[in-house]
Amino acid sequence: MSREKSCLLDILVQSNSAVAVYDSPNLNIAFVNKAMLAIWGRTPAIIGHSFGEVFPEFTEQGFTDKLLQVWYSGQTYRATEFPADITIEGQTETKYFDFEYQAILDQDGKTYAILHTATDVTSRFFAYEMIQERDLKISFNNDLEMWTYTLSHDLRNPLSIAKMGIQYLQEEEQVPEDKNKWLDMILEAIVNIENIVNHTVQLNQARLHGYTIESISLITVIQAICEESKLLYDNAHCRFTIGELLPVHGDRGVLYQIFLNVIGNAVKYSAKERTPHVEISSEKQEGYLIYWIKDNGIGIPEADISSLFQACGRASNTQNYNGTGLGLCLVRKIMQRLGGEIQLMSKVNEGTTVKLLFPIHPITKISSRKNRRRPVTL
DSSP states (O other): OOOHHHHHHHHEEEEEEEEEEETTTTTEEEOOOHHHHHHTTTGGTTTTTTHHHOHHHHHHHHHHHHHHHHHHHOEEEEEEEEEEEEEEEEEEEEEEEEEEEEEEOTTTTTTEEEOOOOOOOHHHHHHHHHHHHHHHHHHOOOOOOHHHHHHHHHHHHHHHHHHHHHHTTTTOOOHHHHHHHHHHHHHHHHHHHHHHHHHHHHHHHHGGGGGEEEOOHHHHHHHHHHHHHHHHTTTTTEEEEOOOOOEEOOHHHHHHHHHHHHHHHHHHTTTTSSSSEEEEEEEEETTTEEEEEESSSOOGGGTTGGGGSSTOOOTTOOTTSSSOOOOOHHHHHHHHTTTTTEEEEEETTTEEEEEEEEESSSOOOOGGGGGGOOOOOO
């Protein structure tokens, strides 16, 4: 053995970093230091045996195939926070590693050894998990506080519809058709109240587990919201142009809240126009299902648009209109949880266009890093 090689081996033996060397295509373990033996839970007796023979569980997880790929390609492979199931004294445990398979090449560019280095980062991984979970809980608590405020905001509209309907039914003389119409609207209002309450309870119980996702036809939902909004904002002459309304993946109560706020704003802020008009349409575009809600109302000063997504944010030209400024803030939070987005385009005295971007493949759950299994590329 040359002096240089002996010196190198002494360095590797004494290194605190886990190191192993494979010196043949059958992945013969030619060298392994104490740090790597501690990670593997093995003794020096494994030296001279093939990697696959010593670690059948690693072969099942794809590590042997990855080493062979490195040997024959001559290309180094690196991974970070990679999960590995290690069996030591009959006990299997999942640990996480930063590791590297470095191909050592001769003058002809052929592999004659693989240098394997590894660092056990399991403690770091789970420490980060705890921080991430804590941050998610803080975020959830902040969101829950916002939902508490907005619950009363969104319940007000269907409650007002039910109240108006009951007041009409208490009158002595009633037209049968109007009576049936109001009974239907009262029933629809009660269903909407139920959906909003159920969704808030679901959020409190499920926390970060996501919404109940299903394909929802919005035709009757939006038509009902349009009629309700005309009554609520004293805009009986508002004309609606409704185009194709594509079904959206989401929770029925959540979608009702989104469109209730957006369409309600369109009707409210166009109520003082001579010919109030609201257009609603949808289309598919680059992985999203886009809903457009356009009105010809008072519009929004450009400087105010960004602040409307903050709690209690209202445009400077809305002093003569009732409102809390919570609606668009709520809509933005819901859209973000669905993996979507809300955008506003507006000009003062010309109207506002709201663009709702729903992902065609919705996010149904916020994933934890420890639930992600990154497969070995074979």
